[in-house]
Amino acid sequence: QVTLRESGPALVKPTQTLTLTCTFSGFSLSTSGMCVSWIRQPPGKALEWLALIDWDDDKYYSTSLKTRLTISKDTSKNQVVLTMTNMDPVDTATYYCARIIRSGGYYDGFDYWGQGTLVTVSS
Amino acid sequence: SYELTQPPSVSVSPGQTARITCSADALPKQYAYWYQQKPGQAPVLVIYKDSERPSGIPERFSGSSSGTTVTLTISGVQAEDEADYYCQSADSSGSWVFGGGTKLTVL
Numbered sequence: 001q002v003t004l005r006e007s008g009p010a011l012v013k014p015t016q017t018l019t020l021t022c023t024f025s026g027f028s029l030s031t032s033g034m035c036v037s038w039i040r041q042p043p044g045k046a047l048e049w050l051a052l053i054d055w056d057d058d059k060y061y062s063t064s065l066k067t068r069l070t071i072s073k074d075t076s077k078n079q080v081v082l083t084m085t086n087m088d089p090v091d092t093a094t095y096y097c098a099r100i101i102r103s104g105g106y107y108d109g110f111d112y113w114g115q116g117t118l119v120t121v122s123s
Numbered sequence: 124s125y126e127l128t129q130p131p132s133v134s135v136s137p138g139q140t141a142r143i144t145c146s147a148d149a150l151p152k153q154y155a156y157w158y159q160q161k162p163g164q165a166p167v168l169v170i171y172k173d174s175e176r177p178s179g180i181p182e183r184f185s186g187s188s189s190g191t192t193v194t195l196t197i198s199g200v201q202a203e204d205e206a207d208y209y210c211q212s213a214d215s216s217g218s219w220v221f222g223g224g225t226k227l228t229v230l
Contacts, residue, residue: 037219039221046209046221046222046223046224047158047160047166047209047211047221047224048221049211049218049219049220049221052217052219060216060217060218060219061218062218062219063216063218096165096166106154106172107154107156107171107213108171108172109156109168109170109171109172109177109211110156110158110166110168110211111168111171111177113165113166113167114165115165116165
């Protein structure tokens with residue numbers, strides 16, 4: 001059974017750095033093809049992809065946010081960590097982590113998602 | 124940057140067919156994916172690789188692709204299908220993009 005759970009602060013101040021942890025079970029990020037991604041959704045708005053890390057430790061970032069994002073993994077703990085620097089009120093959103101499998105050179109879609117964690121940026 | 128364009132809303136009566144389009148602004152188009160999101164819930168994958176349906180997703184959900192436009196079709200729409208639907212794809216650098224979402228209303 002695959003599960004993912006996001007954790008981190010519910011409130012951060014402007015200019016602070018946000019650190020979110022995705023703890024997962026039911027699969028291993030050391031298995032070929034496994035990837036974990038972060039996606040966010042501001043209240044009432046659309047989904048926005050942020051970053052992805054794969055089993056081989058390759059990392060991909062949103063073009064518009066890449067200077068602020070860092071994604072990393074701890075395979076032994078089944079965790080993926082996302083840091084976002086210089087937080088602003090416009091970064092207020094629900095942050096999701098999700099699994100995606102790469103097979104045959106293509107991806108199979110984000111098939112399992114965490115329940116999301118709401119992060120509010122306010123002084 | 125790569126963009127995906129969806130209509131903001133689509134309305135259909137129960138039992139009718141709903142079609143939601145997603146247009147890419149450039150070639151080449153990678154595979155497209157579709158997600159259903161109900162209020163207060165995480166998205167659920169309903170179509171992957173343009174037209175594949177994950178296990179557990181009803182057969183009334185189907186996907187197709189033509190040129191730079193992909194379409195999610197829901198045949199015999201049911202009240203429970205009322206939700207927001209998002210398309211997703213990737214550009215050539217491996218950066219993923221979501222469309223702006225379409226609110227499906229079942230009249």
